Amino acid sequence: MERRSFLKKAGVAAAAGAVTFGKAPAVLAAKKYKWKMVTTWPPHFPVLGEGADYLAQWIEEMSDGRIKIHVYGGGELVPPLGVFDAVSQGTVEMGHGAAYYWAGKMPASQFFAAVPFGFNAQQMNAWLYGGGGWDLWKELYADFGVVPFPAGNTGVQMGGWFNKEIKSLDDYKGLKMRIPGLGGKVVAKAGGNAVLVAGGEIYTNLDRGVIDATEWVGPYHDLKMGFYKAAKYYYYPGWHEPGTVLECIVSKKAWDSLPKDLQAVIETACWRSNLWMLSEFDAKNNDSLRELVDKHGVQLRKFPDDVLRGLHKLANEVVADLAASDPASKKVYASYQAFREKIDPWTDISERTYMEALRL
Amino acid sequence: MERRSFLKKAGVAAAAGAVTFGKAPAVLAAKKYKWKMVTTWPPHFPVLGEGADYLAQWIEEMSDGRIKIHVYGGGELVPPLGVFDAVSQGTVEMGHGAAYYWAGKMPASQFFAAVPFGFNAQQMNAWLYGGGGWDLWKELYADFGVVPFPAGNTGVQMGGWFNKEIKSLDDYKGLKMRIPGLGGKVVAKAGGNAVLVAGGEIYTNLDRGVIDATEWVGPYHDLKMGFYKAAKYYYYPGWHEPGTVLECIVSKKAWDSLPKDLQAVIETACWRSNLWMLSEFDAKNNDSLRELVDKHGVQLRKFPDDVLRGLHKLANEVVADLAASDPASKKVYASYQAFREKIDPWTDISERTYMEALRL
Numbered sequence: 001m002e003r004r005s006f007l008k009k010a011g012v013a014a015a016a017g018a019v020t021f022g023k024a025p026a027v028l029a030a031k032k033y034k035w036k037m038v039t040t041w042p043p044h045f046p047v048l049g050e051g052a053d054y055l056a057q058w059i060e061e062m063s064d065g066r067i068k069i070h071v072y073g074g075g076e077l078v079p080p081l082g083v084f085d086a087v088s089q090g091t092v093e094m095g096h097g098a099a100y101y102w103a104g105k106m107p108a109s110q111f112f113a114a115v116p117f118g119f120n121a122q123q124m125n126a127w128l129y130g131g132g133g134w135d136l137w138k139e140l141y142a143d144f145g146v147v148p149f150p151a152g153n154t155g156v157q158m159g160g161w162f163n164k165e166i167k168s169l170d171d172y173k174g175l176k177m178r179i180p181g182l183g184g185k186v187v188a189k190a191g192g193n194a195v196l197v198a199g200g201e202i203y204t205n206l207d208r209g210v211i212d213a214t215e216w217v218g219p220y221h222d223l224k225m226g227f228y229k230a231a232k233y234y235y236y237p238g239w240h241e242p243g244t245v246l247e248c249i250v251s252k253k254a255w256d257s258l259p260k261d262l263q264a265v266i267e268t269a270c271w272r273s274n275l276w277m278l279s280e281f282d283a284k285n286n287d288s289l290r291e292l293v294d295k296h297g298v299q300l301r302k303f304p305d306d307v308l309r310g311l312h313k314l315a316n317e318v319v320a321d322l323a324a325s326d327p328a329s330k331k332v333y334a335s336y337q338a339f340r341e342k343i344d345p346w347t348d349i350s351e352r353t354y355m356e357a358l359r360l
Numbered sequence: 361m362e363r364r365s366f367l368k369k370a371g372v373a374a375a376a377g378a379v380t381f382g383k384a385p386a387v388l389a390a391k392k393y394k395w396k397m398v399t400t401w402p403p404h405f406p407v408l409g410e411g412a413d414y415l416a417q418w419i420e421e422m423s424d425g426r427i428k429i430h431v432y433g434g435g436e437l438v439p440p441l442g443v444f445d446a447v448s449q450g451t452v453e454m455g456h457g458a459a460y461y462w463a464g465k466m467p468a469s470q471f472f473a474a475v476p477f478g479f480n481a482q483q484m485n486a487w488l489y490g491g492g493g494w495d496l497w498k499e500l501y502a503d504f505g506v507v508p509f510p511a512g513n514t515g516v517q518m519g520g521w522f523n524k525e526i527k528s529l530d531d532y533k534g535l536k537m538r539i540p541g542l543g544g545k546v547v548a549k550a551g552g553n554a555v556l557v558a559g560g561e562i563y564t565n566l567d568r569g570v571i572d573a574t575e576w577v578g579p580y581h582d583l584k585m586g587f588y589k590a591a592k593y594y595y596y597p598g599w600h601e602p603g604t605v606l607e608c609i610v611s612k613k614a615w616d617s618l619p620k621d622l623q624a625v626i627e628t629a630c631w632r633s634n635l636w637m638l639s640e641f642d643a644k645n646n647d648s649l650r651e652l653v654d655k656h657g658v659q660l661r662k663f664p665d666d667v668l669r670g671l672h673k674l675a676n677e678v679v680a681d682l683a684a685s686d687p688a689s690k691k692v693y694a695s696y697q698a699f700r701e702k703i704d705p706w707t708d709i710s711e712r713t714y715m716e717a718l719r720l
Binding site: 058061062063064117120121122123125126127128129130131155156157158218219236237238239242259260261264265268269271272274275276278279280282283284285286287289290300302303305308309312342343344345346347348349350351352353354355356357358359360 | 477480483487488518596597598599631665672705711712716
């Protein structure tokens with residue numbers, strides 16, 4: 001505040017000074033910020049890491065270099081899953097990842113990333129920006145001195161790679177699948193064995209039969225991982241992550257140290273990043289999908305209706321369990337569900353009916 | 361360029377000056393810009409005009425007041441349909457509207473707003489940002505000294521208000537409907553009478569039977585217009601405008617006069633506006649839809665499959681006619697169609713299949 005009122009006075013002086021021809025007016029040199037952004041992604045990871053890189057670049061461009069942000073890949077400065085703590089403790093000013101990575105600390109965070117059979121990207125944005133979701137997210141992170149921003153979306157992901165066909169819900173019994181989070185809980189409820197495998201080890205595990213199946217992201221990323229060499233069937237839709245939100249997080253202390261204009265710069269860059277990522281995924285996914293099917297002979301499979309119906313029922317139970325397990329989750333779930341009752345009928349007669357009309 | 365290298369030198373002087381305690385370093389006071397933005401909307405028109413207001417506000421905030429933009433409603437400074445010319449001629453620096461309003465001048469502009477049975481919002485963004493669409497748009501407007509930015513989206517609109525039921529394509533014969541642009545051409549091909557009626561006169565015309573039907577936007581706007589008092593049936597989906605893009609346009613001369621940081625500020629504010637508008641529509645539409653149905657007894661009707669199939673066929677003809685009619689349209693259409701072949705199969709197994717899965 002003080003700094004800004006000082007600047008205002010300096011502005012008056014500057015205006016006065018401008019009267020004197022040829023004399024440069026004296027104003028305070030703008031304060032510069034050198035920030036660090038740690039991320040949960042491998043360095044420059046396609047779309048997700050690139051999105052973090054762009055975010056830093058846009059902020060630097062808009063601020064004319066007043067904020068310079070050095071972006072670190074996961075593990076370069078802190079481990080990928082140490083991002084939230086690093087920002088919370090003020091070790092770094094900024095982080096980039098996804099809210100469900102902090103489920104151990106705050107189960108409710110999962111609502112701000114992905115809910116099985118939950119909102120798709122467009123609905124998620126409507127809830128976050130227009131339905132009070134973002135406010136609840138800010139409230140949840142405030143206890144940790146962290147300010148969250150929606151900063152990306154994957155859109156509907158793929159259902160995953162399987163080495164056996166899924167013909168009924170019974171086929172999940174005993175299935176060893178790499179699937180984290182709430183989706184993993186649904187698979188476990190179906191009798192499967194949901195295991196955690198780090199990104200770099202999934203391919204080998206799948207290839208050697210240590211796991212029978214894995215989910216990852218969508219065609220663009222899955223092609224790069226080479227899963228088509230280790231699994232036969234590629235299933236859709238990704239019911240477990242129908243519109244995963246990526247987040248940018250800022251240390252509250254660092255945030256409060258910024259003048260209002262730079263706060264607006266960061267916030268607006270995050271909106272851009274949100275839209276950029278989804279558009280980039282949508283623009284890239286199909287080329288990769290074609291390559292997988294046409295060049296690598298991948299067999300695309302839709303989950304049978306009965307399986308989807310069964311998983312949906314189990315997902316509702318998993319999410320209700322989560323809401324019953326802690327007060328914050330209960331509060332966020334109530335908002336999520338109330339908005340859902342509002343937006344679902346609208347999505348139904350707008351986006352869904354239109355998509356169907358195209359294919360009549 | 362010159363100005364920026366000057367600033368760099370000043371920066372060096374400032375750093376040196378900082379050594380002397382208590383002496384404010386001398387730098388050039390930032391240049392200020394007072395701009396005008398004319399719009400095609402009534403002043404502060406819900407979502408669309410509000411979006412223009414926010415756009416100006418975000419730009420001012422991010423630039424710390426270095427750009428101040430006065431927003432004018434349609435007719436306040438220039439007529440709504442005079443917006444493009446005013447920006448092109450440099451009378452004002454900025455405009456806000458939709459590209460299809462300039463179809464008389466550039467038929468190809470319609471591809472950057474809405475195509476009947478064309479892209480929805482998410483696909484449109486993917487094409488514009490990730491599929492080369494925006495580059496073609498810039499090329500099209502360059503001849504007029506105008507730089508375009510995607511700055512909003514309505515999402516799938518409603519099909520419109522009708523005083524008779526549409527049971528077959530034959531019911532369009534002789535139907536007097538207020539429906540502009542390419543959608544109007546489709547209705548005309550179906551034997552209807554597509555008429556133009558200014559926004560303020562639609563209600564009266566509908567009420568007095570001068571027209572039998574009208575389209576407008578979606579529930580949020582349609583409720584405010586009171587159409588439910590003058591028409592019985594409210595049809596969906598809005599096949600004629602499945603994801604209408606709103607635009608921000610900037611005079612090339614004004615754009616070139618800005619330093620790079622302020623250019624980045626404007627561009628990024630437009631991305632934010634794009635996402636904000638769609639989210640706002642989605643968050644608001646359903647409350648209004650409920651009010652229309654529950655409180656005002658509006659009869660919701662889905663266009664029958666046969667009608668949609670027939671309109672789709674006619675729409676393809678209308679768009680092909682447009683592409684055949686001028687070289688610019690041909691070029692843009694080729695890009696639009698090529699991207700469509702890429703994205704449709706992806707949308708099909710991601711968003712569409714997921715939406716269906718939710719309702720099994």
